[in-house]
Amino acid sequence: MTDVLARQDRALTPEETEALLRDRLGDQILSSSTDFATFTVWVAPGGWHAAAQLCRDESLLAYDLFDCLLGVDARDDGFDVVAVLYSTSTGNRICLRTRCEGGRDAPVCPSLTDVYRGADWMERETYDMFGIDFPGHPGLEPRILTVENFEGWPLRKDFHLASRVAKPWPGVNEPAELDDEGNVIEREPEVGGAPGPYDLDKAMAEQARAVNASEEDQEEGEGTGDDAQASGSEQQDEDEAPAPELDQETYDKLIAEGKSERIARSKAKAALIKKQRAGGGDTGGGGSDEGDGGDDQPSAAEKAEARRKEQAEARRKKAEERAAETGQDDDASDEGAPGADDEEEQA
Amino acid sequence: MGVMDQVELPKPVKYVFNWGRKYSLWCFNFGLACCAIEFIAASTSRHDFIRHGVIPFAHGPRQADLLVVSGTLTDKMAPAVKRLYEEMPEPKYVISFGSCANCGGPYWDSYSVTKGVDQIIPVDVYVPGCPPRPEALLDGIIALQDMIQKESLKERIAGRRLDPITLGADEPLPSDSSPALPSGGRAP
């Protein structure tokens, strides 16, 4: 124990480490950062393998513990792969990060399995979650975590959770989803009017029946074309905003556009739910009434609508301000918006 | 089983017979996740369900009367659970222990979790909680034993399953004729 700590004195600082890596690998080292106490070095994909090898073999670095390897969705640029290495002799940690070649369609990253044994399963997991190919890996198939015939790559951002589309978040605030203007979706908590589990189940069953009645063959996979799915969903967001029709119509439209069925179905359901939230119970089309089918409901709905508009307005103003003077704090804008206050959990 | 599934036993015989069955439930624990730890806790000395006549030492599904599914059932695991259930001899009972086994629990929106073991096998008693306390399992076992005491083996084997019980529901525990909840009733 003590000799480990003593050797930490000889450890290289992040700057020295970066200089050493640059010296050996030249322009394969792109940049580095030490934000949030995390030393990250960006490596070009071509230097990925060499960088890892250097980190292990160079006696000044001696990163011997293979900590972790993970993928990150980098939006339109494709995917990143991060390898975290640790040195038990110096107590240093380094995060090597690279952007996969091949964009979103066919991300590829060289395998590190011949440098670190531990990369084996980590890379299989990354393949399973993101669909990143690791040439040089002894065998990425069969999929390590998900069931063998699973379709799609779960951790890509364009993989939607079916349950979340079909069923609204049971709490007041949607944690992750934002509406079209980028606002937090909030539901009016009405005393005694919250939809119980049975109402939701009924609504889901009805939706499912409505969808099933129109389309029988649902087995067409979505995993066949993730790229198509990605561009498709983006396109869809544009389509959907101006004219959200009935659940069924959205669905038909999407099918006519040649979208995959599962996407169409999810989108159509999302459209229906969105409409119900916005307009109360006045939509037909086999949806649920969200349990609030009372007399005074139009006013509540209007209130909610007005409030949302207000929020959107405030949001937009803030956004403009922020655009004008970049670097404004995010939290301030939230507090500026009215109605964002029932978030607080702590007394 | 022989004649049991052919004839309705006379009432006193049925009573004694069921009394014997309900206190010798050989139990196979299908421990899947966190809830399995609470199941083990319920079987060890502090809570000790062996005193209720539940014996957690069944060597396999073929020797078991009671299957306790405790924990999260994933899509990858589901075929194994189904097969296990089918290997058990009749009459067989299932306790679904924990929110995950009941309905998916905190993983209700996951892409890889089966939302409830009752989508695959019939369940007799649902024990809600995440994880349920060992006491809740004891309560569930007693509810199951009440059910066994009242049931007719002939009907059971003929494939007529009684409706599931949900612990904590307001209604009294069901007798033969009045089920507590419509089938598919969910634990809260």
Place this chain on the structure above:
Amino acid sequence: MSDLSTRERVHPGSAPGEDFHLEIVGDGDFQTADMKLSIGPAHPATHGVFRIVLEMDGERVTGARPVIGYMHRGFEKLAEHRDYRQIKALVNRHDWLSGFSNELGVALAVERMMEMEVPDRAQWIRMLLAEWNRILNHLMFIGSYAIELGAITPMFYAFREREDIQHLLESATGGRLHFTYNQVGGLKIDLPKGFLRQSTELSALIRKRVPDYHDLVLGNDIFQARTVGVGPLPPEVALSLGVTGPTLHATGVPEDSRVTEPYLKYGEIDVDVPVGENGDSFDRFYCLLARISASLDIIDQIHDHLPAGPVNTKLPKMVKAPEGATYLRTENPLGQLGYWLESDGGRTPWRLKMRTPSFSNVQAIPYLLEGVLVPDAIAVLGSVFFVVGDIDR
């Protein structure tokens, strides 16, 4: 017992892609046909839904392939759909034996990104509960490993202690397994009255009972015959696989992030890291058992240090981590739990990767099992301590 000289011949290099075969599979007349044995996913020897496919020549294992994913619940995806406060209800569920330590890591990572100052008292209490949680976890493995080797009794002893500890933790947190006691910026509430007294008493009680386990399990002749020299793991292999925790300490590497990268207040107290020499099953179990005493020492030190004061900070209306990424690790009972938290400035993480100790530790199993006999395989399998949910998340 495995034949060490054979094993060295089998593993000339350290890369997994290299040839994976045994030349010596039996001699002359006793040559037997290869056979595949699939253990699990529901098998008593694999505690939890873990499946392993053994390739065997007679009674000797020539290859092992763990099949995981039976408990994959999609945590990382769900975390992207929960806000920072909701995550902690999910995160303590992946390794169900160390709920407190799991949620601690997420809270620390978020606090680091938000540059939040956590009150001293909260940090000390977090340490206190984390150490109790460590004991809770190790007791479970002491019981279950003994069961795998054929001794049922230690399980009942272990659960006697576990119930006491769970009772103590429940009085503070309200949970027996999943405590959900941490929150960003501190703790949910302060400790209840009388907690420290109970905690002191319990630590003395358990200290008195630890020798029982030494006598009952570690000193047991049968136990020693089945574990000493079985499944040795060399330190270089362990490190390159990413093995951590007691499994790594058994190989003689004292790498423990409480010491080498202290978080919370571990820098202010003495942390003893028991290490083994040979990295075999016996050493792994020894480290686990010795860590209980080490944790009790830490708990006693914490009792002396615990300051007064608030236990949480005022949170902003929305908990939002600024844009960026951080990697943080904590010493979980089974090894190092790392969190890669990447945020795009929103209410939910952009990516929350958990590097779980069991996942890396289980990777060592194919290496360990090659060349051992089937009964030894069970002893090896049980001694690489893992929780299935921690492998699959």
